[in-house]
Amino acid sequence: MRAAHLHACGEPPRAVDVADPVPGDGQALVAVTAAPITPLDLLCASGTSYFGEPATPYVPGVQGVGTVLESTSYAVGTRVWFPTSAGMAPGDGAMAERAVVADDELVPLTGSVDDVHLAALGLSAIAAWTALTLSGGLTPGDRVLVLGSSGIVGRVGLQAARLHGAAAVFGAALEPGAGDEATALGADGFVQLRRDEDVASLARRMRDVVGEVDLVLDPLCGVPASAALLCLAPRGRLVNLGGSAGDAATFSSAHLRSGARRVIGYTNNDLSAAERHAAMAAIEEHAAAGRLSVPYEVFPLDRADEAWAHQQRGEVRGRAVVAP
Structure with a gap:
């Protein structure tokens, strides 16, 4: 072969x-x-x-x-x-x-989705889906910020948040044109990331767009995650599942503790077979209906x-x- x-x-x-x-x-x-x-x-x-x-x-x-x-x-x-x-x-x-x-x-x-499209969704879609729902505890009415919204994880994150009843969904990405793509996927607002921007400056620009959010999907870490942490509402959650913008993020202990905010690590390796099956079944169903791509x-x-x-x-x- x-x-x-x-x-x-x-x-x-x-x-x-x-x-x-x-x-x-x-x-x-x-x-x-x-x-x-x-x-x-x-x-x-x-x-x-x-x-x-x-x-x-x-x-x-x-x-x-x-x-x-x-x-x-x-x-x-x-x-x-x-x-x-x-x-x-x-x-x-x-x-x-x-x-x-x-x-x-x-x-x-079920065979309802083209094999190539389903492969393109794959583990990245499972990660976005379960990081939001299982790790992040996404509930209807939450305000959600998706970092790295131009990538596969981010694209699925924007769509999945809306499918699960988020009251508002925001994207953030570095690539040119990512704002238009996020809007096309249902984002209510977008933050254009910039290279070499400091945390304080980015946090100010983020807050101007998103106000406060209940949940952050973070495949980036680094400066974007540090800034997003400052936009978390009380009892807000940041779920990290990658480090493409840096291996470390910083946070204020006072900010975290004063609002019982949480930072959560995610890996697909922690999923049970049943959780993986359920996530893929949901992804295939929504992709077949044209709600996820x-x-x-x-x-x-x-x-x-x-x-x-x-x-x-x-x-x-x-x-x-x-x-x-």
Whole structure:
């Protein structure tokens, strides 16, 4: 079969011929139809992640969509979404014509959404959805600020907040044109982030737009998170699920304690299988109804190296998806 092999950390994977994988006990064999290139894929393949340097060569792809070829839990032909530990632990991932996956990791799909679009949503959509609802405790009437609203997590965050009855939703991002995109996704206001701006200045500009908010979805950390913390209403929550703007944020102890405000860390790895299934089911349902969408570009497996390079340089609008 054809698979994308990453031969050395820091290099893009390249399509090669390899032997078909053979599932073991408790494993399923999946014919892969779509595998997105995510920030986690890029981080793991750089050799600098907190998981350590991966053994090479390996097939990247921390998630995928496909159909079951062999399984003890699902019928042949069942359409599924699945995660993998590629780059985080020994073993291959989804960027191949076939993948071996733990049976209990498979999430059955209805098939109501195009495989490539669902792959583009994938773990990023699950993260945004559950960070808001499970970790952040989003309730109808909350005012929500989504940092990094131009990314996949942020785009889903804007839409998910509205779907869950938020009274007001605000976006914040660095990229030019991100304000128009946030408005098109239902944002009530937008904060244009600037490079090298200090916390106090950004906090003043944020408050002018958002006033106070009950919940912040934060995939950025750094200065944007520090400023957003100063916009939290009493009993407000900031849920952090990334650090693309910096590894550390600052907060005032007095501000945090005086309003019983909370800072919460989020990771998909903490989700139970039932929570992951429920999130994906909701995401698929809303995507099928046109209420949830993200942009993506499709690349054939033999152009995996090109897709990887484009995603790494930020030249893809949304998510690059490899379609074996």
